[in-house]
Amino acid sequence: MSTDNPLAQILVAGIGNTWLRDDGFGSEVVKRLAGRELPEGVTVLDFGTGGLDLAYEVMRGYAGLVLVDVAKRGGEAGTLYVMDPDLDEIEVISDGEVMNPHGMDPHTVLRFIKTVGGSPGRVAIVACEPGDVEQMGIGLTPEVEAAVERAVTMVLETAQEMISAPPSEPEPAREV
Numbered sequence: 001m002s003t004d005n006p007l008a009q010i011l012v013a014g015i016g017n018t019w020l021r022d023d024g025f026g027s028e029v030v031k032r033l034a035g036r037e038l039p040e041g042v043t044v045l046d047f048g049t050g051g052l053d054l055a056y057e058v059m060r061g062y063a064g065l066v067l068v069d070v071a072k073r074g075g076e077a078g079t080l081y082v083m084d085p086d087l088d089e090i091e092v093i094s095d096g097e098v099m100n101p102h103g104m105d106p107h108t109v110l111r112f113i114k115t116v117g118g119s120p121g122r123v124a125i126v127a128c129e130p131g132d133v134e135q136m137g138i139g140l141t142p143e144v145e146a147a148v149e150r151a152v153t154m155v156l157e158t159a160q161e162m163i164s165a166p167p168s169e170p171e172p173a174r175e176v
Helices: 021-033 050-060 108-113 148-164
Strands: 010-015 041-046 064-069 078-081 120-130
Touching: 010 021, 010 050, 021 041, 021 064, 021 120, 021 148, 041 050, 050 108, 050 120, 064 108, 064 148, 078 148, 120 148
Parallel strands: 010 041, 010 064, 064 120
Antiparallel strands: 078 120
């Protein structure tokens, strides 16, 4: 396969807490990706609640980062979103600000990376509207479980776009 940037390395990172039902969405997506043929240059890792580990991994040097998580945006449970955050709008962590290294959401991870002078390359977030992330429990709700395979496809398409296309301007979130 020919790409514009054959050396591009893309990190796909599942994040979330599998003990909080639908918050385990990112972990489930990357688990299913492990059984798929991945494009050359794509690394898939599950970071769970280890946001600081994710930040350090990103600083190893990737051309792109695909974060897989849940996002409460007001849609129906199981709705998938692809978001391209504007990294120029991400603010650095202020002096004296306290961070929980086990509770770092995608925005906080990006803030940390920017604060220490790192760059995640192009960033996309593939997210699912959760049904239940408040109560302890293992296993996704039926609506979110039904979205996992579609999310796997979206993640693969997004990673392939990052490998094949030059960086582009951030786009607003879109429902899919």
